[in-house]
Amino acid sequence: MINDTLAEFYMMSGKFSDHNDFKNKLSDALSQGNKIVQLKNKGVIDSDEYLELANIANSVCLQFNAILLLATSVDIFQQTNANGLHLNSYALSEHLERPVATNKLLSISCHTLEEMKLAEKFSADIILLSPVKATSSHPELEGIGWQQFSQMIKQVSCPVYALGGMQVTDLNDAKQVGAQGVAVSSLWK
Template sequence: MSESKPVISVVAGALMHADGSFMLGSRPAGKPYAGYWEFPGGKVEPGETPLAALVREFREEMGIEVSHATPWLTRTHHYEHASVHLRFFRIWAWQGTPQPHEGQSFAWQTPGHHSVTPMLPANDPVLRSLQLPDVLQISCVGECGRDHTLEVLAQRDNPGWVIVREPQKSREQLADFVAEVADIVHPKGGKLLVNTDPAWIKGWPVDGLHLSSQRLAALDERPPHLAWVGASAHSSAELARAAALGLDYALLGHVQPTASHPQQAALGWDGFARLLQDEIPLPVFAIGGLQAADLDTARQHGAHGIALMRGAWQ
């Protein structure tokens, strides 16, 4: 009987600039996969918390002091020599200038356009996650109005990512509205997803699909031929389902009471964070009763970002 591989607990961090660029580092000579590029970090020592290990590793590897970091993704990757349990953080503030204390190289990269190779295999899905925005905007024409929604989008230099969710519309009505949103969003570099039956969207000018929790439960595989697919989730089981299908993100909520769910028990931030305690390998957006000012709080509780419905169109 072959011996099982050891499981090594590791932290890794992405230094983040305000423009969305992030830092990668090359692995030093003498280590497995020497010369491959990765997010800097290292092993968690006995008795250390993941955050303490992150701070220590960045001090030792590049001589900076991490002052603001938030938990992000958790993944397990199986290499030939060991299985690595990776906790990823994003680092928003630090003191000092990164210096290669271990003979490595550093490179700032743009999401979706990394220029260094080869990449450590565990990092491919993480790099993709960095293409996601801080905020997802969800339409609610029934409350905010069609004209107001389109006017708000038209006034924004960067319309960001929009999820069209209009369950009251017929297929034809939804197709017309999606086309109107696409005409505004796409020329400005934004992305458009739609929350609807996957069978409806063939030929529509969309960048992806958002699944309700009911549609998520009914699927056996990720819908094919779509660049981006996400889903709504309300439990750890639904988050695990989204991860198992290889989806790109999940919305988790509701965090606070909302106008449409005033009587239902909200998760609160502590409940939201508890649902992310298990290994969640995909980015999760907090949703439900939130405003743009809640972004950093969401990140501190493990979210990639926030999703806004009514708050997106004020």
């Protein structure tokens, strides 16, 4: 399913040297028209630092009218003003009900149809399905390819972004098989 209010590109934060560099890289990416960003927690030292980054990101996203999703725990998320929470399917399975209010977005990363169905049960607003292609971040996983991706997304009713080995140039392929768009970290420079 395509949601006209969601962007085609789902950007994930990448490396940065300090908070100022983080703010500059986020501002640069959003100034290019990107409208969804996930603040990843990889490389972040502790929850206090993550909260600082989330506050910086929230301020920048407000300036650009962009959506901020936090890849963190529900406890940390609730201490912020972010637009939504991103969880992997394992973290989602630890909950008995939707972990965020319905006025906040819930984004879930999935690898199987079973995980996608679980995300749908929790009324996920966004699913990231991966890996579509082989990726260096998960070399143990083989890409599912566009055909299987297409078959899987037809079985859920929420928007699905292609993830795993994706580049900006994969957008047309993703859209042709019914994806909302692509989730990429290459927009972070």
